[in-house]
Amino acid sequence: MEARLRLDRKAWLLLPAALTIGVAFLLPVGWLLSRAFTDPQPGFQNFELLWQRPVYMRVMGNTLWIAAIVTPVTVLLAFPVAHLMAHGSPQMRRWLIFLVLVPFWTSLLVRAFATAILLQRHGVINSFLLGFGIVEEPLPLLYNITGLLAGCVQVLLPFVIFPLYSSMARIDPAYMRAASTLGASPVRSFFRVYLPLTLPGLVTGATLVFVSTLGYYIIPAMLGGARQQMIAQLIQDQIATFGNWGVAGALSIVLLGATAVLLLLLQLTVGLKEIAR
Amino acid sequence: MIENVLELAGVAKRYDAVVAVDALDLRLQTGEFLTLLGPSGSGKTTTLMMVAGLQQPDAGTILLNGAPVTRLPPYRRDIGMVFQSYALFPHMTVRRNVAFPLEMRGLPKAEIARLVDEALALVKLPDHGDRLPKQLSGGQQQRVALARAMVYRPALLLMDEPLGALDKKLREQLQLEIKRVHRERGISVLYVTHDQEEALTMSDRIAVFNQGRIEQIGAPEDLYDRPATRFVASFIGDTNLLPGRSLGTSAGLCDVETAGGRLRAAVRAPIAPGVGVVVAVRPERLVVRPEGEGLSGTIVDVIFLGTARKYVVRLADGTECIALRQVSDPPLDLGNASVRVSWDIAHATAFEA
Structure with a gap:
């Protein structure tokens, strides 16, 4: 109670940040979203258009599908890393945290280019595969689903690794010892005891990845192909190429709505409180 | 029935240069309450961990009910264990915790329900089955841990300073509870503590550990009245x-x-x-x-x-x-x-x- 009062009295400290967000983010976003109902004339014609033109539905379906693949792949790759980070030696933990953080110091654009260099027709991976005679022809790795997945997963890994790590670090190793003395083989104690206890971090990380992927622009634009066009690219096209602010606003509302529904579902099943714990 | 439920012969364990347990021989009779007593670092907990299979001895053999288990993992040994930190699974209710070892053994549902009820009644927590561990006091959590460790009637119950985290009053109360459960179930217990009063209160026999060796083993009265070494004389009682x-x-x-x-x-x-x-x-x-x-x-x-x-x-x-x-x-x-x-x-x- 006392702590809350003290917080309230200092609430004015939030003012600068609140103003900045208000002016630089909420106002323009609100303006863009409102255009969905007002541009070119008041009404729901922009949403009807989304429904009628197959290209819009296809891109929205694409976006959900890609997010649905990226999420489990990222979680599966992050799990062992987070596990080592949480239960390895302190030295191992320091190195892993450093290595996972390094990409954050590099611009997303640079990382996307780096991935492109690795994956391109005469890039590092194809040269290696050709050189060792593993393949006869260069594999098509770029400007398709493979390139897109590689890009998304490498950028999003830390967003799963860190929440997972924080859940795992709280798991008392005595739980696993207890499970073993009670007759559980390592596999069974993993599925019955360890995995359920990592769920808060796992769900947080998976949600971050899913929601981030839904809104990705640079990665699909640079590493994906025409068939992997995603909703953010469509929004960009509508504004920059066609000056069609109304449709862009409507697409943004759909994206926002999908994210909100997802978070709501999560709240109902796992509980955000559990995630924040 | 086998006379010795547990037999350690020449068991040794070292950590780098430090000898934790040195050529240890120990026998625990079936139904006996045996306490390993000693200061921290004397090797008593290491000994318990090796019996549980949570640590591997460098030398020697461990027999459980006459069969060698030295190289078996904990989940293949017929043991139950109570930890100082309780180690109740926080995401499971009390019932699910107590049912866990029975589910691992593939018992039918009805049988599991019956045994869980019986175990919770034994530790006097029959109405707490649907709570989560964090909703229980420390003493209650340790009773649940006790119920969980013995519900499947393991050949040997291991207890690692189970009352170390509790205050004095509760500790004394639970000492008597554990004694009662031991008496009623006739279960064999290997108990570890650094508290000599606790050892004297609960044990049929006490093994006094010092620097990786047993200084003396015997009934509480023997150790108290006829200490074999100066260490035992000064460690037990004033x-x-x-x-x-x-x-x-x-x-x-x-x-x-x-x-x-x-x-x-x-x-x-x-x-x-x-x-x-x-x-x-x-x-x-x-x-x-x-x-x-x-x-x-x-x-x-x-x-x-x-x-x-x-x-x-x-x-x-x-x-x-x-x-x-x-x-x-x-x-x-x-x-x-x-x-x-x-x-x-x-x-x-x-x-x-």
């Missing part, structure tokens, strides 16, 4: 240690020259004349009288303990010793009054210093 020099041994009794005078004490093995010794006598065995036989000294402090009075007596050579007298005995005066301190020879033991 004891007075009087320094002196041996004058020779005959018929299991050693004559000792101390600064305060000559006295006699029991010895396990003869001590040659001239060797430095300490004589151990329990405070409640010291008799303090205003005059008569014995070493002379003065009372320098009197402490009232409720059931007894504790006298601090300074002997002629400056050594201080402690004597306990029942409150019903007439009190002695503090200060200049000279007193005589004596004891029955049977209650004094001499060790080489």
